[in-house]
Amino acid sequence: MATKTKKAKKAVTKKAAKAKAVQYVYEFGRKTQGNSKMKELLGGKGANLAEMARIKLPVPPGFTLTTEVCTYFYDNKLSYPKTLVAEVKAAVANVEKQTKKIFGDAKNPLLFGVRSGARESMPGMMDTILNLGLNDKTVVALAEKSGNERFAYDCYRRFIQMYGDVVMGVQPADENAHEPFDEVMDGLKKELKIKNDSDLTADDLKELIKRYQKLIKQVTKSAFPQNVYEQLWGAVGAVFSSWQNERAILYRQKYGIPAAWGTAVNVQAMVFGNLGDTSGTGVAFTRDPANGENVFYGEYLINAQGEDVVAGVRTPKEISKLAEEMPDAHAELEEVRAKLEAHFKDMQDFEFTVEDNKLYMLQTRNGKRTGLAAVRIAYEMVKEKLIDDVAAVKRIPADSISSLLVPIFDPAELKKAKPLTTGLPAGPGAASGHVVFSAAAAEAQVAKGNKVVLCRVETSPEDLRGMIASEGILTSRGGVSSHAALVARQMGKVCVCGAHEVVIDYGKKTLTVGKTVLREGDFISIDGTSGHIFAGAIPTAPSEVSQVFNGKLKPAKSYTYQMFDQIMKWADKHxxxxxxxxxxxxxxxxxxxxxxxxxxxxxxxxxxxxxxxxxxxxxxxxxxxxxxxxxxxxxxxxxxxxxxxxxxxxxxxxxxxxxxxxxxxLHEFLPHDDSARRAIAEAIGVTPEFVSDRVKALHxxxxxxxxxxxxxxxxxxxxxxxxxxxxxxxxxxxxxxxxxxxxxxxxxxxxxxxxxxxxxxxxxxxxxxxxxxxxxxxxxxxxxxxxxxxxxxxxxxxxxxxxxxxxxxxxxxxxxxxxxxxxxxxxxxxxxxxxxxxxxxxxxxxxxxxxxxxxxxxxxxxxxxxxxxxxxxxxxxxxxxxxxxxxxxxxxxxxxxxxxxxxxxxxxxxxxxxxxxxx
The missing domain is CATH 3.20.20.60 (Phosphoenolpyruvate-binding domains)
Known part of the structure; x- marks a missing residue:
């Protein structure tokens, strides 16, 4: 009997050991457990964070919850594996050791950013939470530790707003309604008679935080959580849940991303670009994602957090100007740029933060690019001996090559047209269509057979349906790494962003530039190569490649044709x-x-x-x-x-x-109306009745x-x-x-x-x-x-x-x-x-x-x-x-x-x- 009991215990122990063998959390930082080849498990962001840590780039430490957790989450009624809590706590403890900060500590608090990370990049489709770990006590500690009370309370109000929206569900009623938190902030600014968020003092922000917490209580009947681990699990659950939100589903359908892949969740120690004038944040590309030119391309904001750049709330500065404002950080970024391309052997899109003059890398990925850029980058990387022709052929999405054949505005007609204004060229090509201001209007017009240009102050993931339906996208705010630009480039859509002089009024359904007013339904034309915006419809002309084929342009005078021709020769070779x-x-x-x-x-x-x-x-x-x-x-x-x-x-x-x-x-060739039947009867010398009878007989x-x-x-x-x-x-x-x-x-x-x-x-x-x-x-x-x-x-x-x-x-x-x-x-x-x-x-x-x-x-x-x-x-x-x-x-x-x-x-x-x- 004793022997049987021992055997049973051994079997249970083996089973338990096997269950423990599944690792759900992978760390990066000083202790790095993943690498860039593990995208199926760690998602693209987690795998690349681990890889950057491996090649000794300055990556804030953190950990990744694997895509297997997401699969488990959906397969088990939104619950987690039993071992996950212990793994997360152990990973948090390791980050605490590396940063010398404590999660939830009232003296030296550790804060986290929580982000999604699918196997394939899905920009803006899932949810993000920053500054997690702040509460009524830790915000006081952050103020004392940083010596900047306004900074601390600005972080707290951002966190409450993000958490309240993403986790607790305080959201606008529809796509044209105001954001509830924005309404509260606008109300306070009116009371204080100030225009900009940056004009809010630390005391103003404290009042705003009280009002935010009151709003959450009113809408959700629950208080904003003060327990930091409750916050963490709320954020993790929200990111996993966002894998099945409408915009993520729509994006996956468009790009053939299987739902079964799931997303990973990345939890990373916060670094602060909003700590003052010696801090900043930005998004950069190792080459121009719009045309593929080998230049350092991107944008940044001083005294800001990453979401400020991609959300388009403030229009950022070109990365070249960072050399004037933060020369050391710019020089270090140039080194990082070269190191990333040499290591990943592809154009990289990366996010960075400078905290008090110290550079940190927050993520890198193979950058989304236009078709033209995909061709140029592959072509030039072969010439630079970074890759060979096999890699070039494999790398270019086959559909991308067609973008070199898309029409441009007819040069003769373009000379006659005067631009209303100019924005940032974010997606090359020429697009004309009726002005629409919402995704619903875009879909309705296209259903009627009309071409449209979606015009928004800034786009959000909720606009995805309209972006898909439109010929082109125009925004009055945001830069070349805004949501509109990123998604448009991937779709191959013409896009102009950050056109400051464009004033869009959703209520009146008007687009105004100076004295020119365009109403919904009027024609507008946008040039995603130059950034020019025109009133009215401008006819298009063949692309450079097509002009070479038509004999209107010599091959030697078109770099675009030379690239196209070489890529096609490499393709035919294989x-x-x-x-x-x-x-x-x-x-x-x-x-x-x-x-x-x-x-x-x-x-x-x-x-x-x-x-x-x-x-x-x-x-x-x-x-x-x-x-x-x-x-x-x-x-x-x-x-x-x-x-x-x-x-x-x-x-x-x-x-x-x-x-x-x-x-x-045969019925497809026959006339179906009386006048057409009479005409054919007369033409062939028979009676209309004969024609009508034959049509019926052939039905x-x-x-x-x-x-x-x-x-x-x-x-x-x-x-x-x-x-x-x-x-x-x-x-x-x-x-x-x-x-x-x-x-x-x-x-x-x-x-x-x-x-x-x-x-x-x-x-x-x-x-x-x-x-x-x-x-x-x-x-x-x-x-x-x-x-x-x-x-x-x-x-x-x-x-x-x-x-x-x-x-x-x-x-x-x-x-x-x-x-x-x-x-x-x-x-x-x-x-x-x-x-x-x-x-x-x-x-x-x-x-x-x-x-x-x-x-x-x-x-x-x-x-x-x-x-x-x-x-x-x-x-x-x-x-x-x-x-x-x-x-x-x-x-x-x-x-x-x-x-x-x-x-x-x-x-x-x-x-x-x-x-x-x-x-």
């Missing part, structure tokens, strides 16, 4: 998958070739039927009840189609051209799943015959021209679900090809394949591959038919699906890899099992979306096809996919 374009006209084809397209992956022939007389002949063909009449109309269309294909073949100069035969349902309940694609060709083979003849006669004309033009047509039969459907259509194509080649005495190289766009085609791809020489996955329709969702109507519920994490992202923007992706993989595997050399591509809109491109590489497609402006994005994403494979 990618293994081809990139084609979706193009229907020679102009589109030429643009795509300039962007690096290697062929046309989708030419939609139906787009060719809407110009001029063609739509009349098309309608005549559709309305015909007899084959002979259809053939007469088709004969009229033949010439137009042949000329179109000839133009495409010439533009593509021998590159492959995949032509999809007529795909949409389908669900045309998307009806008489379209190959079904049309099977019912009316003469349609397939005419299109095939147009293709082959155009090819023959190119091959027999004086100046011979190579051709490589690939004829794609749409909407195939059965092998027999494809067989019937392939027979028509081969028959016409033989007739044309015989008549023109020329041999035309061509292929016939199909579009895999309904689930049955993927499921039976092994059978279909017996007849198809290539597959092109039409993932637009494949997504619709697999998910049972219409891309035109899903917008009504997709936002809810994303918010509830049913779908991580819009499946029409980025391919549903788990569901639709399995069908694509099945089509690839089954197709190659039958025909090992089969050519495989994708031609849906997913072909230009980076994550979808990387998926296409993984499943083994030969190429992706996308719209011309997305070709550079696809080239870069394909290179990144290939490099990830090598790793």
């Amino acid at each position: 990618r293994t998958m081809g990139v084609r374009t979706n193009a229907d006209t020679p102009a589109q084809a030429k643009q795509a070739i300039a962007f690096g397209a290697e062929g046309i992956g989708l030419c939609r022939t139906e787009h060719m039927f809407f110009e001029g007389d063609r739509i009349t002949f098309m309608r005549e063909m559709i309305l015909a009840t007899e084959e002979v009449d259809r053939r007469k109309a088709l004969k009229k269309l033949l010439k137009f189609q042949r000329d179109d294909f000839k133009g495409l073949f010439k533009a593509m100069e021998g590159r492959p051209v995949t032509v999809r035969l007529l795909d949409p349902p 389908e309940q669900n045309p998307m799943l009806g008489h379209r694609g190959c079904r049309l060709g099977i019912t009316y083979p003469e349609i397939t015959e005419m299109q095939a003849r147009a293709i082959f006669e155009a090819a023959a004309a190119c091959l027999t021209a004086k100046k011979k033009i190579k051709v490589s047509p690939e004829i794609m039969i749409p909407l195939v679900g059965f092998k027999k459907e494809l067989d019937l259509q392939v027979a028509v194509v081969h028959k016409v090809a033989a007739e044309v080649m015989e008549a023109k005495k020329v041999k035309i190289p061509y292929m016939v394949g199909t579009m895999i766009e309904i689930p049955r085609a993927a499921l039976t791809a092994n059978e279909i591959a017996e007849s198809a020489e290539f597959f092109s996955f039409g993932t637009n329709d494949l997504t619709q038919t697999t998910l049972g969702m219409s891309r035109d109507d899903a917008g009504s519920f997709l936002p809810d699906y994303k918010e509830l994490d049913i779908l991580p992202q819009n499946p029409f923007d980025s391919i549903d890899q788990t569901g639709v992706g399995q069908l694509v993989q099945m089509g690839v595997d089954k197709g190659r099992a039958t025909r090992p050399e089969i050519k495989l591509g994708i031609c849906g809109e997913h072909g230009g979306e980076p994550n979808s491109v990387k998926f296409c590489h993984r499943v083994g497609l030969n190429y992706v096809s996308c719209s011309p402006p997305r070709v550079p994005v696809a080239r870069l994403a394909a290179a990144q996919a290939a490099l990830a494979d090598k790793k």
Whole structure:
């Protein structure tokens, strides 16, 4: 019996030891337990704080509660692991030893800043608490210890305001309501007849603190906590809770950050930039985040705390001026800047505080940057031998490259325009739109099809929906590291900040600069490269890169083009998958070739039927009840189609051209109103009643799943015959021209679900090809394949591959038919699906890899099992979306096809996919 008891005790001891083995708190400072590779556990901020401590930068000591605590918090009804309290107390004790201060001490108090730190930076999305540890007793000690009573009570009122807002829930009723604490402060300032917060004396601040505490009691029915550990756990809980607030959820949805990652919480000893004129705080970048230039870039405030800089409450000074006000601190920051880039090998965004002339580093991270800056920084770091071309290609977000192609204001029109005023250029590019003053107004206008510019005094995370909807963002306060600037840069939005002369009145819904008054709905134009603001709408012009492609600018005169060209060359060196374009006209084809397209992956022939007389002949063909009449109309269309294909073949100069035969349902071409029906009746010599009857006869309940694609060709083979003849006669004309033009047509039969459907259509194509080649005495190289766009085609791809020489996955329709969702109507519920994490992202923007992706993989595997050399591509809109491109590489497609402006994005994403494979 005794032996059994011993064994049981040993088992319990082992179990307890195992439970204790989970470490939830990691320290940094003199004792540093983490490093920069531990972002999954410590979050980006915690991992980098540990790394900076390791490389001996002046980091105030502290500790990080891991992302596993966040996961536990949500999995266990907002409670914590049992060992966490003891770990936190031990970590606090270690910080006390290093700082020689005591948390909650009435003589020499230790104060903390409590900040979030997700694996991916989410600026402004979650909550922060500073000056934690102050109460009615410790504030007296801080005043005595610092010798600055005003400073101590200013810290206390800031802490109460932050804690009251974030932890205790004293918040405005809606986005346009005043902050309750601000109302209390404004009331006191009016009584005292002063304008600025800095004019409040220590006694004034004591009165303000009493009023703040009274407000908290009124709103929450609870007193402001005096116990410092109660404060600490309240702040920690608030930061973890903010992982699931609306703005954080919205941000994660936009940037594909999984909710399961969670956030870490960083607790760090406070250092004070608001201690007087020998103190300050700032945010800086090792390079310019707007354009990537290798200059020390940032801003600071004297006698301030960090939140003052990023909140935009006071407009800060440029970092270069710190050299005049605090030369030693500026020189030390220059050394830190060089050390950070040399160590992290990327542009860093860091926060610092100077306390009584001593520099402290509060955080660093890879800086958010515009697309232009991402390209320039990567390009120049290779030239500086900091990184190699592989790192450069991997580092640039594929979507960023498209920002080098965005329009700028038309130079001629810009010369005529006079700026109203100038702000800080925070997000490059040109934007024009209707003035709106709230996120709700922005979304409402965009829903009506209007472009808008969101104009705010300063933005906050609550404005995120409006920022997403807008063409550009304008603020009258804040600097280049304000919330507006940071978020705009990441979104690739045009942004101008800190335009002091702009006066915004939310009540009257006006924006005033001097004597000029713009009302909500008026047009405004902003230049995020120069910072200029204009009344009215200014037309845009192509970017520098586009101007080079258009022959309007020589490559040697455009540094932007040189960078773009080199990045694309590096991408092409590493990618293994081809990139084609979706193009229907020679102009589109030429643009795509300039962007690096290697062929046309989708030419939609139906787009060719809407110009001029063609739509009349098309309608005549559709309305015909007899084959002979259809053939007469088709004969009229033949010439137009042949000329179109000839133009495409010439533009593509021998590159492959995949032509999809007529795909949409016929009703799309028919007139739907009485006047249009009368006009077509008169044009083709029939009665309006006949037209009306035929329209009714052709009506389908669900045309998307009806008489379209190959079904049309099977019912009316003469349609397939005419299109095939147009293709082959155009090819023959190119091959027999004086100046011979190579051709490589690939004829794609749409909407195939059965092998027999494809067989019937392939027979028509081969028959016409033989007739044309015989008549023109020329041999035309061509292929016939199909579009895999309904689930049955993927499921039976092994059978279909017996007849198809290539597959092109039409993932637009494949997504619709697999998910049972219409891309035109899903917008009504997709936002809810994303918010509830049913779908991580819009499946029409980025391919549903788990569901639709399995069908694509099945089509690839089954197709190659039958025909090992089969050519495989994708031609849906997913072909230009980076994550979808990387998926296409993984499943083994030969190429992706996308719209011309997305070709550079696809080239870069394909290179990144290939490099990830090598790793």
